Amino acid sequence: MSRIHATAVVDAGARIADGVEIGPWCIVGPGVVLEADVRLVSHAVVQQDTTVGARTVIHPFAVIGGDPQHTGYKGETVRLEIGTDNSIREHSTFNRGTPQGTGVTRVGSNGLFMTGAHVGHDCVVGDNVVMANNATLGGHARVGSKVFLGGLAAVHQNGRVGQGAIVGGLAAVTRDVIPYGSAxxxxxRLHGLNLIGLKRKGYDKTAIRRLLAAYRDLFEGGGxxxxxxxxxxxxYADLPEIMEITAFIREDGKRPLCLPGE
Known part of the structure; x- marks a missing residue:
């Protein structure tokens, strides 16, 4: 059974699974799917045409599935798809896609989106992503899994941040950040590899030394x-992380590459 507070407004076309809790003054619009055990704490809005994965918690004053902030949007049917076990904190905003893009904004599972985090239209966000307070993704941005974006960091539209990377607070990310990079x-600018993240993920000293050697050969070598x-x-063909970095670089990104520098 779902629990819906008497003050909540739930559209007749919304699909509410067992175990869902919709708190006071929440709004759930048409075309919304709330999977099992989703919780809307209070004053949360899931505007329309949005799927929220199981056990995701949406905190007060978040607006999820809002219209894309795009001057070309004329009311077409577009979607937002959110995975399971996410925590979406107060005042966060996730927009649906656009017809000019993929038509879908996709957010993975097990993410933490702190107060004021913004995911723009047509973004693709991986699993286990942390966006600290007021971190922002412009439209069409792509963020790999296990990425940490510091508070007030902003990724330019069409930008890419590779898997396992860390972006510092207040950073203006106008260039693509390689997987496992620290920018x-x-x-x-790129300031090496995300050593703290690598250690936390269980990489030993020998593996980290080889990754650092490959990084230096790539960004500091001759030729x-x-x-x-x-x-x-x-x-370094035997190192999957380095092969992921080189594949990321060779991919046809729409933004220039974030490189080391002063």
């Missing part, structure tokens, strides 16, 4: 960047 500053990229792919 900070305004504008953000052109293209030559170094080829050399690193050959020399």
């Amino acid at each position: 900070w500053g305004n504008h953000a 052109t960047f293209a030559e170094r990229l080829d050399a690193v792919e050959g020399a």
Whole structure:
């Protein structure tokens, strides 16, 4: 059985699974699917055409599934899909996709989206992502799994942040951040690998030393960047993390690459 507070407004076309709790003054609009054990604490809005995965908790004054903030949007049917076991804190905003993009904004599972986090239209966000207070993703941004975005960090529209990367607070991310990279500053520059994240994920000293050696060969070695990229792919083919970095670099991104610098 679901529990719906008497002050909540739930559209007749919404699909509410068993175990859902909808608290005081919440609004659930048309085309919304709340999967098992979702909890809307109070004063939360799930506007329309949104799927919220099981056991996700949405806190007060969050607006989820709002219209895309795009001047070309004319009311077409577009969606937001959120995975399971997320915590979406106060005043966060997640927008649906656009017809000009994929039509769907996708957010993975086990994420923590702190107060004021914003996920723009057509974004793709992986699993186990942390967006600290007021971190922002512009439209079409792509964020890999196990990424940490510091407070007030902002990723430019069409930007990419690779899996396992960390972005410092207040960083303006106008260039793509490699997987496992550590980027900070305004504008953000690459300052090495996310060593804290690698240690927390169980990488031993030998593995980290090899990853650092590959990083130095790629970004600090001699020759052109293209030559170094080829050399690193050959020399470190046994390291899946380095192969993920080189594949990320070779992918046809729409933003330039975030590189080391002053």
